[in-house]
Amino acid sequence: MKPEAQLAELKRGVVDLHVESELLERLNGGKPLKIKAGFDPTRPDLHLGHTVLLNKMRQFQELGHDVVFIVGDFTAQIGDPSGRSSTRPVPTRDEILEGARTYAEQAFKILDKERTQIVYNGEWLGKMAFDDVIRLAGKYTLARMMERDDFKRRWAEHQSISLHELLYPLAQAYDSVVLECDVELGGTDQLFNLLVGREIMREMGQRPQIVMTTPILEGINARSEGGKIVGAKMSKSLDNYIGVAEAPKEQFGKLMSISDDLMWRYYELLSAEPAPEIARRKRACAAGDLNPRDAKIALGKEIVTRYHDAEHADAAEASWLDQFSKRQVPDDMAEHEVPQRYRYGEELQRRPPPHPTRRRRNRRHPPHQPPSQTPQRPLHHQSRQTHLGSSNPKVGDTLRGPNPAKAGPFQSKDRSASHFGWPHDLGHALQDPEKVVLRSSAQKRCNVGGLGPRRVSPYDWDFL
Secondary structure: OOHHHHHHHHOOOOOEEEOHHHHHHHHOOOOOOEEEEEEOOOOOOOEHHHHHHHHHHHHHHHOOOEEEEEEOOOHHHOOOOOOOOOOOOOOOHHHHHHHHHHHHHHHOOOOOHHHEEEEEOHHHHOOOOHHHHHHHHOOOOHHHHOOOHHHHHHHHOOOOOOHHHHHHHHHHHHHHHHHOOOEEEEEHHHHHHHHHHHHHHHHOOOOOOEEEEEOOOEOOOOEEEOOEEEOOEOOOOOOOOOEOOOOHHHHHHHHHOOOHHHHHHHHHHHOOOOHHHHHHHHHHHHHOOOOHHHHHHHHHHHHHHHHOOHHHHHHHHHHHHHHHHOOOOOOOOOOOOOOOOOOOOOOOOOOOOOOOOOOOOOOOOOOOOOHHHOOOOOOOOOOOEEEOOOOOOOOOOEEEOOOHHHHOOOOOOOHHHHHOOOOOOHHHHOOOOOOEEEOOOOOOOEEOOOOOEEOOOOOOEEEO
8 A cells, every 4th residue: 555545544534643744754754653552450450432543543453563562560650641630540569560461462452462572661760770770760850840731730739749740741751762663552641642652752863753633432320412422532431331351241331331422433433334334324324315323233243242252242142132122031131139138027127106196176376476476375274184094084184105116106996085086096096105186176275385376176195
């Protein structure tokens, strides 16, 4: 392929390119270029957001160039400040080593193993002496470092900036110096770090690398607002990711869950279909000639086939259609035994007695008489004490009942209790030494509990 045609193919899906003329000049040189991209193994799995960059690396390989996959086992201990509003937590050494091992395995799902060199930047950064770090730091000014948007924003918001965060762009730039790369790839949030690499290589007397950035893939819960995709980038910490090593059904199901607008964004960044074919499907969906669900199924099968195989993709499609289109129960549904958590006399605890029902017709306070100023009516002084089982209560009687915590709820079998307006579960309301007073219909208004005046029925009751 001619250099001009290579350049046109490589520019597809690229956001930033510094500098296009330099890239064309090196393509005309006729020698394979050395392409570099680094990944810090802060998590053990790669997701589809990482594959946007890996696909561009694979594109370079198909054009005959060599790729260097850098596992940032050393820089992961610093923490990339790109896009961070605070200092990134540092993973443990064991977590970094586990992530480094799985990254190398998963990268070959996309990259050509024969044209890929995997290196660990701890091999040279870990051997640097303190005076080497000082000389490297002297190649870049603090004023230029503070021009970074992340640092500038945190400085304005009085957020802390650790000194080791300032060293991260320098450490990443030193990777390019050691490897003498021609091109470095990264996401749009990496643009500052990549440009620092150009400056450090120039300071070290090397030919500056070419910088190319790819878009950041939004997570599966992103949405469209005003024709623009809005949402956080795909991240495992946000649980909005699709893992490269996930099971086929999981991958397919998550892809089918994205919105129709987000689907075209995924087509643009993840699909290997030619751009004219993607545009044709999009027009067909807009015209109603193609169901968006079918376009999404085609994308899901393409992604699952890439990281597994066509057989798994067909099985994932059939399972999804059975579950969500035909409303069938999946064959691999997990079974769980529900424990017997409630046993009589063991774990079953008696519920507290309910609050007694009080018949109040009007709870509003008159505007002219606040509750604090409500006059208290004197109680009936000459009251006779009787039991709940009494069949002939009289006005002014003080009624006493058993303690429900000991004797249980009171169930009156005496019809006179209902006749006089007593609730059958009055025993729930009585706990010694509480009392209930039977009031006469002559007491039209009274005050109970500071709630203000109210009307009562001929045989109403209340706590004293």
